[in-house]
Amino acid sequence: MRRRLALARISTFAAVGLVLAGCGGDAEGDDTAEGGGTAEGGDITLTVATFNEFGYEDLVADYEEANPGVTVELKKAATANEARDNILTRLAAGSGLSDVEAVEVDWLPQLKQYPDQWVDLGDESVEGRWLDWKVEQATTTDGALIGYGTDIGPEAICYRADLLEDAGLPSEREEVADWLGDTWEDYFAAGREFQEASDVPWMESAGAIYQAMVNQVEFAYEDTDGTVIATENPEVREMYDQVLAASEEGLSAHLAQWSDDWTTSFQRDGFATMVCPSWMLGVIEGNAAEVEGWDIADTFPGGGGNWGGSFLTVPTQSEHPEEAKALAAWLTAPEQQIRAFQSKGTFPSQNEALESEVLADTTNEFFNGAPTGEIFSARAEAVTVVPFKGPMYAAVNDAIQQALGRVDVDQTDDPESSWATFVNDVEALG
Amino acid sequence: MSTTVAPRRPAAPAAPTPPSGGLTWRQRLGIWDFRYSPYLYISPFFVLFGIVGLFPLVYTFWVSLHEWSLIGGKGEFVGLGNYTQVIAQDNFWVGLRNTFSIFLLSGVTQTLGALLLAAVLNQNIRAKTFWRMGVLLPFVVAPVAVGVIFSKMFADQAGLINTLLEGVGLPSVGWHSDVLASHVAIATMVNFRWTGYVTLIFLAAMQAIPKELYEAAMIDGAGRVRQFLSVTVPMLRPTIIFVVITATIGGLQIFDxxxxxxxxxxxxxxxxxxxxxxxxYELGWGAQQSFGRAAAVSWILFLIIIGVGVLNYLLTRRIATGETTRTRTTPAAAPLVGTVPAGTAPAAATTAPVSDPPPTRTGKDPS
Structure with missing residues (x-):
């Protein structure tokens, strides 16, 4: 019943959460004595919480075999957001977290605010295992490493070769990469050229491109000391104006990413190009089933870019931090991540895995047989900038995406007044 | 009151020894049992309500007076600072506007629609149970599933509804971009799910209305519409109040x-x-992670719901009593009653109760 549920919801929000927040801290100490595992040296159970698909099912069985006395329990949440809410709630409660918790890069900054809640996983044995920027993402300002990298989302440009060909433009992978150029201005110029010969919009939306651009800026919204500089940062305003100008020129299909219109548009020549991280291939293939012509260009305007990726962390709540750390280290070792890649397609973040033959030989039939392993390895190496993401990053980014959405997708506002609203929204966060 | 007073009287004669000092232990126990047991029997509800209803309410208020973070927990005491902070936010007022707009769009259409639907289902139609169960079917669907399906239908560019609109030559509607259109779309989802449920409540209440009233009204010459307005609606008054108040509580908390x-x-x-x-949700679990502010808004919402609930009660009461007064004082009633016996003698017997119908009684007592 909605009415009851609604009431229950209020109490859940306002009460249970708060009760937990209120008294959780003290309870922590007492819990350890009666915990799930048994005494030192005996059998222990380690829980691993992941979301979506990490491809760990088979690996866990192998680990149990190699380590008698250790039982590993996998818990999977359906979505990353669900996992985040779960972690935050249990962090607030002071108990209930798994021994190994998977964390997505987008909300890692939120967790980094509480470094004492996470075991420092820094260890000589794992030094140099990952791409430098991947390690940097999980390193706190004090130099503690709170997460072992699992997968990454290096970005390339996916495009509809058939539409480019119809417009009399280059459509072969290498030619397109050259033609698209190196900067975002080149990318928009290519779009204008395409637009002259075709009715199909060049890109999904201003917001999607902006997202890729802002991920190439080191200090977009905040300074290292946490001051929010988003509204005064000329770089941000420049990107904002640039993508909206492109939208005004008719390059945008005005489709908000993940909306129903966006999903449907794959079946009806909605747009010609899109920014695509490695994990987007599956999304495109699903949405554009039966559509022929998708391909991938080994290039990315404005230098490399990364979108998404995850980490394995060990909360200090864990009763077996040492064992949990060993398990996390094993799961994120190159050999295991290659297996996860083979099973679920999560693109590895480990240097050794990126050079492996398995990866190099991977091609994708749907994308005209593109050598995806090779392309995305190259894209991963092209990433040079690690954007600084403080606690307010996600909120400011939401606000500016909404500002772009008002102008580009809803078309209910103009760039100037939408920017003013954005400035207002950011001030309200304080 | 009368229930608590009544048992006391027999209790006194049950103890023949007049002064309290002379009572035996057993007698005293008997008196206590008589006096206090009823409270004990109903106490589980109040105890439970105290734990899961009242305590959270009070605790939320306590939280709203502090800086309180999702993870960091309790901070400084800020008094009403959280309240003034959120009231100053544009988004708070936008949220309030949207809530009321969606509530009115869904609540009013839902109640009126359900009333009409119930009236139709209350007629002697074929396959009654089939239709009655049919209206409840949408209620079985999970709200999120309804949301997902409807948001596809209401998609701005490629949605079913816009395709249909364009098909008949109308302009397409920005279901997501336009404020009012988005409210209409969401109200439609709510109505889809809830109209059937409310209909069944109304239907149940309608079936409890004595048939004689309709027969009498029919003989008085009242048509279907007049019967509906002058008999059905006044008789449903308590049910309408119930539906409106629960709809208010639910409607103002709409989330899914x-x-x-x-x-x-x-x-x-x-x-x-x-x-x-x-x-x-955004305040507490979003970027700000401020339970203090979230609690403040929760309390403001709580007070608003109480305010609107009381207003609703007064309004519905007034409307419903207005209806009954009309039936009672309508000058047409007397002549009608008078004319009927002239036509058919046996009918006069059935008409007799009409001059003193139950709605008149329920209408009279409180006023």
């Missing part, structure tokens, strides 16, 4: 449907359909 209306779940780029409960 607007939350899944798009993928981001924040109520649109200009917060076109962000409701107050979504704002609470």
């Amino acid at each position: 449907e607007p939350r899944v209306f798009d993928q981001a779940g924040q109520g649109g780029s200009s917060r076109q359909w962000m409701t107050v409960t979504m704002y609470i």
Whole structure:
């Protein structure tokens, strides 16, 4: 019943959460004595919480075999957001977290605010295992490493070769990469050229491109000391104006990413190009089933870019931090991540895995047989900038995406007044 | 009151020894049992309510007076600081506007629609049970599923509804971009789910209305519409009050449907359909992680719901009594009663109760 549920919801929000927040801290100490595992040296159970698909099912069985006395329990949440809410709630409660918790890069900054809640996983044995920027993402300002990298989302440009060909433009992978150029201005110029010969919009939306651009800026919204500089940062305003100008020129299909219109548009020549991280291939293939012509260009305007990726962390709540750390280290070792890649397609973040033959030989039939392993390895190496993401990053980014959405997708506002609203929204966060 | 007074009287004669000092232990126990046991029997509800209803309410108020973070927990005491802070936010007022707009759009159409639907189902139609169960079917569907399906139908560019509109030559509607259109779309989801449920409540109440009233009204010459307005609606007064009040409580806390209306779940780029409960969620679990502010908005919402609930009660009462007074004082009633016996003698017997119908009684007592 909605009415009851609604009431229950209020109490859940306002009460249970708060009760937990209120008294959780003290309870922590007492819990350890009666915990799930048994005494030192005996059998222990380690829980691993992941979301979506990490491809760990088979690996866990192998680990149990190699380590008698250790039982590993996998818990999977359906979505990353669900996992985040779960972690935050249990962090607030002071108990209930798994021994190994998977964390997505987008909300890692939120967790980094509480470094004492996470075991420092820094260890000589794992030094140099990952791409430098991947390690940097999980390193706190004090130099503690709170997460072992699992997968990454290096970005390339996916495009509809058939539409480019119809417009009399280059459509072969290498030619397109050259033609698209190196900067975002080149990318928009290519779009204008395409637009002259075709009715199909060049890109999904201003917001999607902006997202890729802002991920190439080191200090977009905040300074290292946490001051929010988003509204005064000329770089941000420049990107904002640039993508909206492109939208005004008719390059945008005005489709908000993940909306129903966006999903449907794959079946009806909605747009010609899109920014695509490695994990987007599956999304495109699903949405554009039966559509022929998708391909991938080994290039990315404005230098490399990364979108998404995850980490394995060990909360200090864990009763077996040492064992949990060993398990996390094993799961994120190159050999295991290659297996996860083979099973679920999560693109590895480990240097050794990126050079492996398995990866190099991977091609994708749907994308005209593109050598995806090779392309995305190259894209991963092209990433040079690690954007600084403080606690307010996600909120400011939401606000500016909404500002772009008002102008580009809803078309209910103009760039100037939408920017003013954005400035207002950011001030309200304080 | 009368129930508590009544048992006391027999209790006194049960103890023949007059002064309290002379009572035996057993007698005293008997008196206590008589006096206090009823309270003990109903106490589980109040104990439970105290734990899961009252305590959270009070605790939320306590939280709203502090700086209180999702993870960091309790901070400084700020008094009403959280309240003044959120009231100064544009988004709070936008949320309030959206909530009321969606509530009115869904609540009013839902109640009126259900009333009419119930009236139709209350007629002697074929396959009654089939139809009655049929209206309840949407209620079985999970709200989020409804949200997902409807947000596809209401998609701006390629949605079913816009395709249909364009098919008949009408302009397409920006179901997500336009404020009012988005409210209509969400109200439609709510109505889809709830109209059937409310219909069944009304139907149950309608079936409890004595048939004689309708027979009498028929003989008095009242048509279907007049019967509906002058007999059905006044007789449903308590049910209407119940439905309106529960609809208010639920409607002002609407969350699921607007939350899944798009993928981001924040109520649109200009917060076109962000409701107050979504704002609470955003304050507490979003970037600010401020339980203090979330609790403050929760309390404001609580007070608003009480305010609107009372207003509703007064209004519905007035409307419903207005209806009954009309039936009671309508000058047509007397002549009608008078004319009927002239026509058919046996009918006069059945008509007799009409001059003193139950609605008149229920209408008279409180006023």
